[in-house]
Amino acid sequence: MFCLKPPLVSIRSMCMLTAGLVLAASSHALTVEFEPNNTLATAQVVPNTLALVEIAGSRSFNDPSDDFFAVQVRQGGLLSIRATSPDGAADSIMGLFGPLGSLVASNDDSPGNGFMSGIDFLVDDAATGWYVVGLSGFNPGLISCTAGVPACYDSDGDFVFDTFVAGGGAGGSTGWDYRLTVSGPGLVPEPGTVTLVALAIGLMAAATRPRNADKKR
Ligand SMILES: [Ca+2]
Ligand SMILES: [Ca+2]
Numbered sequence: 582m583f584c585l586k587p588p589l590v591s592i593r594s595m596c597m598l599t600a601g602l603v604l605a606a607s608s609h610a611l612t613v614e615f616e617p618n619n620t621l622a623t624a625q626v627v628p629n630t631l632a633l634v635e636i637a638g639s640r641s642f643n644d645p646s647d648d649f650f651a652v653q654v655r656q657g658g659l660l661s662i663r664a665t666s667p668d669g670a671a672d673s674i675m676g677l678f679g680p681l682g683s684l685v686a687s688n689d690d691s692p693g694n695g696f697m698s699g700i701d702f703l704v705d706d707a708a709t710g711w712y713v714v715g716l717s718g719f720n721p722g723l724i725s726c727t728a729g730v731p732a733c734y735d736s737d738g739d740f741v742f743d744t745f746v747a748g749g750g751a752g753g754s755t756g757w758d759y760r761l762t763v764s765g766p767g768l769v770p771e772p773g774t775v776t777l778v779a780l781a782i783g784l785m786a787a788a789t790r791p792r793n794a795d796k797k798r
């Protein structure tokens with residue numbers, strides 16, 4: 582990061598730059614869930630070029646299947662994923678799969694988020710690519726499952742998401758809509774960052790041009 586010397590930056594240009602950054606930071610893309618998206622291999626691809634992606638989904642009684650969404654992570658950094666629901670009884674579970682298809686994180690209830698799930702995962706610079714978020718409903722009957730069941734909750738309440746959900750999520754908490762947000766600086770394409778910096782430099786140049794012109798006269 583570099584900073585221009587204070588005398589070269591007018592208050593007006595700083596305000597313009599700040600406004601531009603706020604607009605960029607507050608912008609996000611909303612994607613509506615499209616079924617079927619019930620397996621890791623058939624995850625719904627969610628286009629993303631912004632640092633915040635929002636998905637409107639449903640886990641309805643008519644379709645209590647698992648939901649998988651693929652998001653491209655282009656740079657390393659913290660990836661934050663949260664599921665919320667207007668239904669206070671909604672109880673989700675969540676898994677995050679890395680570019681190689683293996684489960685890298687999972688969660689049942691995230692702190693301060695009721696029974697809904699959340700994951701914060703630090704993506705290494707060498708591990709960028711397509712990440713898949715899986716969402717399903719909590720099934721209390723699986724907490725005490727044994728080795729005879731293909732997969733189950735482990736002792737600390739997290740969820741071995743990948744194998745259990747392969748056959749669908751029927752039987753878990755169902756009948757609610759949800760919003761899924763995925764955010765992180767690594768979602769933004771590098772050209773976008775370059776464009777933003779170029780825009781900022783352009784705004785500064787435009788704001789300082791009249792003063793330079795006056796000196797020549
Ligand atoms: Ca669904
Ligand atoms: Ca589904």
Ligand SMILES: [Ca+2]
Nearest residue numbers: 673689690696
């Ligand atoms: Ca939960």
